[in-house]
Amino acid sequence: MIDAITFLKTRRSTPAKTLQGPVPTRPEIEALLEIAARTPDHKKLEPWRFIVLSETALKRLGPLAEARYKALGLPAEKLAKTCLQFNDGLLAVAVIASPKPCDDIPEVEQTLSAGAACLALLNGALASGWGANWLSGPMAYDQTFLTQGLKLEAHEFVAGFIHIATRTTTPPERPRPDMPSITTWQNS
Helix, strand or coil: CCCHHHHHHHCCCCCHHHEECCCCCHHHHHHHHHHHCCCCCHHHCCCEEEEEEEHHHHHHHHHHHHHHHHHCCCCHHHHHHHHHHHHCCCEEEEEEECCCCCCCCCHHHHHHHHHHHHHHHHHHHHHCCCEEEEECCHHHCCHHHHHHHHCCCCCCEEEEEEEEEEECCCCCCCCCCCHHHHCCCCCC
16 A cells, blocks of 8 residues: 555546446445545534435436536537436435535635545545546536435535546546646745
8 A cells, every 4th residue: 555645646536437336335435434524624514415326326317417407508518528427427425515604614614625525535535446536517506406416405515526436447647737836935
């Protein structure tokens, strides 16, 4: 097993379209969700929750995603990519951003915590040897899709659909940021 720093410096998401079975078992998913739930969370608000979507659940969401995509008048050339994650997915965890009323912790911080839960789940899956990818897209924010497909409350949205299964190929490398161009040092 590689050390944590080497893993974090070299981690790469697995393209969702290359994932195949088997998928993690329920106990394996529960262990990954425990990792995700250890994300920074001011005041222990738990401004996120998880919906584990089996292959059957994902296939149920595919036609709804297609109908909503068309109803919203979104570009036809992107329809297949949007629906692919539902129609061809084997297992995904929808990380639901669910901000709580709190005078001390603004909603933006709670949303950032939901994003951190996505990354923790993604990294936990990758470090455990699974292939994983964090997807979103228009359905993550479409209220009709969220209400009808996932039974979310009006204040909730999907921070990410984390697809987890067996990887079939080594994830491709991609260009990484030029660190000096995105880093500023302030010494006074």
